[in-house]
Amino acid sequence: MGTTGGTIQTRDESIRVLHVDDEPDFAEMAATFLQGEDERFEVETMRNAKQGLEGLATDEYDCVVSDYNMPGRDGIEFLETVRDERPNLPFILFAGKGSEAVASRAISAGVTDYLQKETGTDQYTVLANRIQNAVSRRRAEHERQRHLEAIETAQDGISVLDSDGHYLYVNEAFADLHGYDSEALIGDHWQLVYRDEDVPTVRDEILPEVERTGSWRGETTSLRSDGTTVDVDHSLVRTETGELVCTVRDISARKERQRELHQSRARLEALFENSPDMINIHDTDGNIVLPNPRLCERTGYDASELAEMKVWELDRAIAPDEAYDLWDGMELGERRRLEGQYRRQDGSTFPVEVHVRRLGLEGEERFVTVARDITDRKQRQRELERYERLVEHLPVGVFRTTTDGDILSMNGTLVEIYDAESRDRIRDVGARSLYADEEDRQRLLDQLRREGTVEDELLRVETVTGESRWVRTTLSLVEEHGDHRLDGIVQDVTDRREQVLRHRRAETIFDHTQDALFLIDIGDERTCRVQQVNRAYEEMTGLSTADLRGRTPREILGEREGADVEARYQECLDRRELIEYDETLTVDGEVRSWHTRLAPVIEDDRVVQLVGATRDVTERREHEQERELAETLFDHAEECQFVFDVTDDAFELRHANDYYRRNIGLPSDDPVTGQTPTDLFGDADGQEVRDRYRECVDTRDSITYTVEVSRPENGTIYRTILTPVITGDEVTHIVGTARDITDSKRRERRLERQNRRLEEFARVVSHDLRNPLRVADGRLELIREECESDYVEDVAGALDRMDTLIDDLLALARHGEPVTETESVDLAGLLGDCWQNVETDEAAVEISLDRTVEANRSRLAQLCENLIRNAVEHGGGEVAITVGGLDGGFYVEDDGPGIPEDERTDVFDAGYSSRTGGTGFGLSIVERVVEAHGWDIRVTEATGGGARFEITGLGTVAG
Numbered sequence: 001m002g003t004t005g006g007t008i009q010t011r012d013e014s015i016r017v018l019h020v021d022d023e024p025d026f027a028e029m030a031a032t033f034l035q036g037e038d039e040r041f042e043v044e045t046m047r048n049a050k051q052g053l054e055g056l057a058t059d060e061y062d063c064v065v066s067d068y069n070m071p072g073r074d075g076i077e078f079l080e081t082v083r084d085e086r087p088n089l090p091f092i093l094f095a096g097k098g099s100e101a102v103a104s105r106a107i108s109a110g111v112t113d114y115l116q117k118e119t120g121t122d123q124y125t126v127l128a129n130r131i132q133n134a135v136s137r138r139r140a141e142h143e144r145q146r147h148l149e150a151i152e153t154a155q156d157g158i159s160v161l162d163s164d165g166h167y168l169y170v171n172e173a174f175a176d177l178h179g180y181d182s183e184a185l186i187g188d189h190w191q192l193v194y195r196d197e198d199v200p201t202v203r204d205e206i207l208p209e210v211e212r213t214g215s216w217r218g219e220t221t222s223l224r225s226d227g228t229t230v231d232v233d234h235s236l237v238r239t240e241t242g243e244l245v246c247t248v249r250d251i252s253a254r255k256e257r258q259r260e261l262h263q264s265r266a267r268l269e270a271l272f273e274n275s276p277d278m279i280n281i282h283d284t285d286g287n288i289v290l291p292n293p294r295l296c297e298r299t300g301y302d303a304s305e306l307a308e309m310k311v312w313e314l315d316r317a318i319a320p321d322e323a324y325d326l327w328d329g330m331e332l333g334e335r336r337r338l339e340g341q342y343r344r345q346d347g348s349t350f351p352v353e354v355h356v357r358r359l360g361l362e363g364e365e366r367f368v369t370v371a372r373d374i375t376d377r378k379q380r381q382r383e384l385e386r387y388e389r390l391v392e393h394l395p396v397g398v399f400r401t402t403t404d405g406d407i408l409s410m411n412g413t414l415v416e417i418y419d420a421e422s423r424d425r426i427r428d429v430g431a432r433s434l435y436a437d438e439e440d441r442q443r444l445l446d447q448l449r450r451e452g453t454v455e456d457e458l459l460r461v462e463t464v465t466g467e468s469r470w471v472r473t474t475l476s477l478v479e480e481h482g483d484h485r486l487d488g489i490v491q492d493v494t495d496r497r498e499q500v501l502r503h504r505r506a507e508t509i510f511d512h513t514q515d516a517l518f519l520i521d522i523g524d525e526r527t528c529r530v531q532q533v534n535r536a537y538e539e540m541t542g543l544s545t546a547d548l549r550g551r552t553p554r555e556i557l558g559e560r561e562g563a564d565v566e567a568r569y570q571e572c573l574d575r576r577e578l579i580e581y582d583e584t585l586t587v588d589g590e591v592r593s594w595h596t597r598l599a600p601v602i603e604d605d606r607v608v609q610l611v612g613a614t615r616d617v618t619e620r621r622e623h624e625q626e627r628e629l630a631e632t633l634f635d636h637a638e639e640c641q642f643v644f645d646v647t648d649d650a651f652e653l654r655h656a657n658d659y660y661r662r663n664i665g666l667p668s669d670d671p672v673t674g675q676t677p678t679d680l681f682g683d684a685d686g687q688e689v690r691d692r693y694r695e696c697v698d699t700r701d702s703i704t705y706t707v708e709v710s711r712p713e714n715g716t717i718y719r720t721i722l723t724p725v726i727t728g729d730e731v732t733h734i735v736g737t738a739r740d741i742t743d744s745k746r747r748e749r750r751l752e753r754q755n756r757r758l759e760e761f762a763r764v765v766s767h768d769l770r771n772p773l774r775v776a777d778g779r780l781e782l783i784r785e786e787c788e789s790d791y792v793e794d795v796a797g798a799l800d801r802m803d804t805l806i807d808d809l810l811a812l813a814r815h816g817e818p819v820t821e822t823e824s825v826d827l828a829g830l831l832g833d834c835w836q837n838v839e840t841d842e843a844a845v846e847i848s849l850d851r852t853v854e855a856n857r858s859r860l861a862q863l864c865e866n867l868i869r870n871a872v873e874h875g876g877g878e879v880a881i882t883v884g885g886l887d888g889g890f891y892v893e894d895d896g897p898g899i900p901e902d903e904r905t906d907v908f909d910a911g912y913s914s915r916t917g918g919t920g921f922g923l924s925i926v927e928r929v930v931e932a933h934g935w936d937i938r939v940t941e942a943t944g945g946g947a948r949f950e951i952t953g954l955g956t957v958a959g
Contacts, residue, residue, distance in 0.1 A: 015135050016060065017043045020052040020078065021067040021094075030065075030094075033124035038132065049078035056082065061089070062135045063112075065127070068095035068102060076105050083110045088141075090134035094127060157232075161244040165190045168243065177232070177250055179225035190246075193222050195229065210236045210244070222248065231255045278342070278352070278371040281361070286311040286323055289366065298373060300345030311369070316349060317341035327367060330358045342371065350375050397490035403445065403477075405430045408485070417471065417492045419463040429464055448477040448486065458493070469494045513613075516540045518548075520569060520610035528552060528569045528610065540616050541587050561585055572598045573607050582617075593618045640664075640718070640738035644693065645674070646731050651693045652676060654733065663712050663740065685709040696722040697731045706741070717742045822854045827890060830857070831883055834864040841877030849885035853954045855933060863929040866922045867892045867949055875946060882942075889935070889952035893942035904939040 017034065021027040024047060031043035044061075046052050048070050056064075064082060068075035075093050082091060092113045093106050103114050113130045117123060157174030159167055167185045175182035178193050185192070191199050198221060209216045217235040224230060232248040239245060272279055278295035282288045291306040299306070299314070312320050317340040330336060335357040341349045352371040359366055391398050397414030401407050407427050420426045435441040437460065444454050454475040461471050475488045510517055516537035520528050530548040538544050543556075553569070554562030564583065572579050578599045585594060595617045601609035640660040644651045652674035656666065664680050666672075677693065678686035688707060696703050702723040709716055718738040725733035784792055831847050845868070853860075871881050875896025882893050899907060908927040926949075930937045935953045942948040 013040060013139075014042050015040045015131065016062045017041055017065060017131060018052060018055055018061040018063070019043055019045045019065045020047070020049060020070070020075075021045065022047050022070045023067075030124060030127070033121060034128050034131070037125055037128035041128070041131070049073035049075075049081070052078060053081060056086070062138075063090040063092065063131050065092045065094050065131070068093060069097065076102070076109050076111075079106065079109045079111055088138060090131070090138055092127070092130055092134065155249075157246075157248040157250075159185075159246045161190055161246065163242040163244075165244075174246075174248065177224075177230065177248060178222060179228075193224075195221065195223050198223075206236065210238050214238050219251065220248075275370075276372075278373070280306065280311075280314075280369050280371075281366050282311050282369065284327060284365055284367070286320065288314065295371070298344075298350075299342060305345075314342055315340040315352075315354070315371075316343050326356070327358070330356070332358050332360060332365070334358055339374070340371065351378050353377075395491075397471075397488075397492075399488050399490070401486045401488070403484050403486060414490060417463070417469065417490060418461075419465045419467060425464060435459070435461055444473075444475060448475060452477050458497075461490075470497045510534050515613045515615050518612045518614070520612065522573070522607055522609060526570065526573055528566060530556070531609070537614075543587075557585060568596070568598065569610060572600055572610055576600050576602065576607060592616055593621045639740070640736075642736050642738075644734045644736070646693075646697060646734060650676065651690060651734065653680070660738075663716075665712065681709050692720070692722065693734055696724050696734055700724055700726065700731060706745075715742065716740060717745045822856055824852050825855050825857050825860055827851045827853060827883075830861060831864055834861055834868055837861075838865050838868045838872065840868070840872050843872050843875070843877060843879045843881060845881040845883065847883045849883060849890055851885055851890065855954070859929045859932065863926050863951075864892075866926050870922050871896060871947070879946075886950060886952055889950065889954045891948055891950045893944075893948035894946040895942065895944040896946045898941055898945055899939060899947045901941075907939060908937075 015038070017031075019027050019030060021030070024045065027045035027047075031041075031045055034041045034043055044055065044059075046055055049066070049072060052064070052066065055061075066075040066078055070078075073081070075095065079091050079093065082089060087110070090112045091110075092115060093102075093111050094115050094117060095102060096117045106114050112134050115123075115127060115130060155173055157177045158171045159174045160169040162168050166187055166189055170182050170185045172182055175185055178185075190202070194202060202220070206216050206218070206220075215235070215237045217233075220232055220234040221229050222232050230250055231252045233251045235247045237245045237247075272292050275292060275294055278298050279292040280288050280295055281290040288306050288309050288311060291301075291303050295301075296303055296306065301309075306314070310320070312318050312323055318326075318338075326336065326338075335355060338354050338356070340352045340354045342352050343349050351374050353374045355370045357368050359368055392411045394411060394413055397411060397417045399407060399410040399414050407430065410423060410426060415423060415426060418426060418429075420429075440459055444457065444459075447454050454473065457473045457475070459471055459473055461469055463469060470493050472491045472493050473488060475486060478485050478487055511534050513534065514536055517534040518537055519531040519533075521531040522528060529550050529552055530545075533541075533543070533545050533548060548556060552562065553565035556562065557565060565585070568579070568581060568583070578597060580595075580597045583594050583596060584591060586592075593616070594614045596612060596614040598610055598612045600607040601611055637657055638659055640663055641657045642653065642660050643655040645654045653672050653676075654674070656664070656672055661667070666675075666680075676686070677689040680686065681689055685707075689709075692703065692705055692707070702721060704719070704721050706717060706719050709718065717740070719741045720736060720738040722734055722736045724731045725735060727733075780792065780795055783789075828847050828849055828851070831845075835845050868881060871879055871892070871894035875881075875894045880895045884891055907923045909924065927937060930951060933954075935951055938950045938952075940948045940950065
């Protein structure tokens with residue numbers, strides 16, 4: 001039974017300390033104080049790390065104390081060297097000048113303790129205590145490890161349980177006894193190893209006894225992991241810490257022996273009457289005195305008949321003289337064995353094995369004869385002879401050896417396996433020399449001694465001629481006449497092992513290749529059915545071997561796709577060679593592209609299987625199509641597209657589309673040969689282009705610019721976008737797109753000139769026309785004061801109309817300019833303000849939208865006011881106006897008379913008006929504002945028959 005706990009260090013155990021310090025006086029003083037603190041200390045001082053290492057190499061120490069700052073190696077370097085050789089030796093760094101960095105290095109190097117030198121003698125007390133603790137811990141750990149090793153090697157099963165009954169520790173013997181791995185039992189409850197019916201006894205009787213007395217011992221039945229039971233001698237001891245130490249010993253064999261002894265006694269008592277053997281007792285004259293019932297039963301005689309017979313009358317194999325010679329030669333108590341031939345009452349005979357013993361019974365000499373019918377044994381002997389002849393010619397080697405390696409018998413196949421000329425050659429070499437590795441032989445013998453058998457062990461052996469072969473061996477250790485013999489069977493699997501290895505390599509490749517692999521079995525009438533698929537196939541298709549095995553392509557893929565696949569299989573069968581093709585199949589509802597290679601497996605001139613490898617090339621095909629599309633767009637785009645290589649400080653043309661070639665003047669059939677910007681555009685233009693390329697490289701970002709060059713003609717203007725291609729950390733290419741904007745630039749310049757003329761016109765209108773109007777208006781007021789006339793009001797109306805015309809002309813001129821500044825505008829709020837700014841009489845408005853648009857607020861307000869004013873002026877004072885939202889815009893409609901369909905395209909013309917006195921510029925201004933924002937406007941009929949204006953294309957619209 002094992003013990004627990006550590007070792008108590010006694011006072012007479014010395015503690016050998018190696019103190020390394022470059023100050024010998026301090027080291028000697030420290031040694032004096034340490035020995036004064038504890039008489040067990042034996043301190044040896046050395047002045048540097050080199051001396052310390054030499055001392056450790058020649059002597060044993062319990063602890064090392066070292067200074068930090070020393071010549072040569074410092075204390076931590078000394079520590080690192082010590083740890084390489086003695087990782088568990090206590091090492092205390094006793095430093096004069098310490099720091100957190102030094103402490104951190106020391107801890108990383110594996111220091112046991114760290115102590116800084118102080119003034120006074122208290123530091124030596126602290127040092128002595130640290131040394132004692134470190135040495136005690138190391139010795140305790142060593143002792144604990146020694147105890148654990150002793151427990152592990154114990155034959156008894158030992159375990160330790162906590163106070164709740166869970167296993168804290170079990171040794172291998174305990175785990176093996178119960179059929180578990182030792183680590184698997186840790187944390188389980190003790191009830192795991194008891195039958196359900198035994199748990200109450202342990203819980204309610206045994207454990208209370210342990211609590212009361214501290215221990216218990218008895219016999220229990222343990223439950224093994226496989227459900228079998230084992231009888232054990234069981235002891236329990238409670239430790240001071242509350243843990244329970246359990247020791248068990250297997251007594252199943254002893255219990256079995258006790259049962260056998262009891263049974264043996266019972267058999268002896270009934271041996272004569274109930275023995276299955278035929279027994280008779282006869283005297284020295286051969287007269288049968290007493291036969292047992294079995295003898296009567298087997299021979300057909302009754303007891304009285306046998307009592308009148310001589311032994312040789314019963315046993316026809318022995319003559320009287322032979323019987324007397326036999327008996328005369330036997331001493332009292334001696335036993336003899338022979339074979340006989342018993343005669344039955346009906347005259348038939350049967351073979352028997354006879355055991356005769358001479359005994360003294362009741363003062364007279366008698367012979368007890370025990371006979372057993374050996375008819376079956378004789379038959380078995382004949383069968384054994386046939387078996388031996390069969391064994392001799394078995395395809396496996398059969399042998400028997402001693403445990404020392406002497407070969408006792410063998411069959412001819414063993415001689416062939418070991419390349420021997422004869423059995424004598426094998427015997428001369430001996431079984432010991434037939435193993436390629438002595439360790440293998442010893443390992444097998446150890447296992448045989450432990451378990452009695454070795455089953456199907458794969459071994460490398462060496463033949464008599466020195467050749468290595470692989471065999472599978474089954475061995476049994478048997479006892480024969482008190483000696484142990486080793487019976488073995490050896491099968492040469494060298495060729496088969498190579499086949500297995502090749503098969504496993506093929507299986508490994510099959511299972512782990514990235515391509516989807518499949519095997520197709522070829523049945524009668526060339527029917528093709530899936531036999532197996534690999535892991536990659538399952539991952540690509542979501543279909544496993546279990547899903548596919550035994551199914552045809554039509555059953556898997558449907559009639560149309562399955563027929564196409566089967567046609568490919570038949571093609572491979574016909575051609576009897578590798579074929580390669582592309583196919584499109586539907587997998588899990590998705591159409592995918594596959595590239596497949598299919599090869600036939602031919603045996604005896606017949607294709608028995610097809611082996612296929614397929615790869616999902618859907619993404620590759622899509623990439624190819626995208627690349628082809630990109631190349632088509634690149635080549636046929638009606639704008640210049642090009643790629644320049646960037647090397648050092650140079651830019652060379654790598655790719656250019658046809659449009660670029662035509663505009664730059666490169667022949668379409670000539671290859672691009674690395675032309676530079678100077679080669680393409682001349683010195684001046686080429687330098688400007690090169691500077692732009694350099695800017696793109698330096699900024700490492702896309703740039704947009706406008707450049708005027710002489711290709712294809714002077715004054716050609718391109719808007720160019722350059723984008724850098726960054727590989728690694730360098731710009732390796734520049735991708736560019738250039739659009740010829742010469743015409744648009746010319747239109748833009750014309751527009752600028754037109755806008756300048758409009759500005760001049762507006763200035764003239766605003767200044768040169770308004771001043772005379774103001775004078776006329778003032779004179780008219782003077783006329784009103786001096787006279788009354790109906791003509792005065794007509795003149796005032798004409799002047800007001802001229803002022804309105806001037807305002808509309810100015811608005812028309814200014815609202816045509818492009819919008820450059822925008823802001824987020826709440827449409828509903830803006831429309832409400834516009835409604836207040838327009839004279840609406842009795843008109844009503846309904847605003848049903850909640851949207852925000854990006855626009856120039858002032859111009860959008862002018863647009864809305866003009867649309868509201870137009871609805872009021874043309875629909876009447878009580879017109880109803882509705883403003884609502886559209887997809888990407890809004891509308892304004894009224895319930896007035898509407899606009900005839902044939903006039904809807906004219907309403908935006910300057911000066912067009914269907915109302916007497918109107919200027920005809922209101923809707924023209926609306927159109928100018930819409931165009932300036934880049935929007936669209938359309939006139940249509942409202943729901944109620946009135947006019948409806950729809951403004952769309954407002955860009956980002958929120959709400």
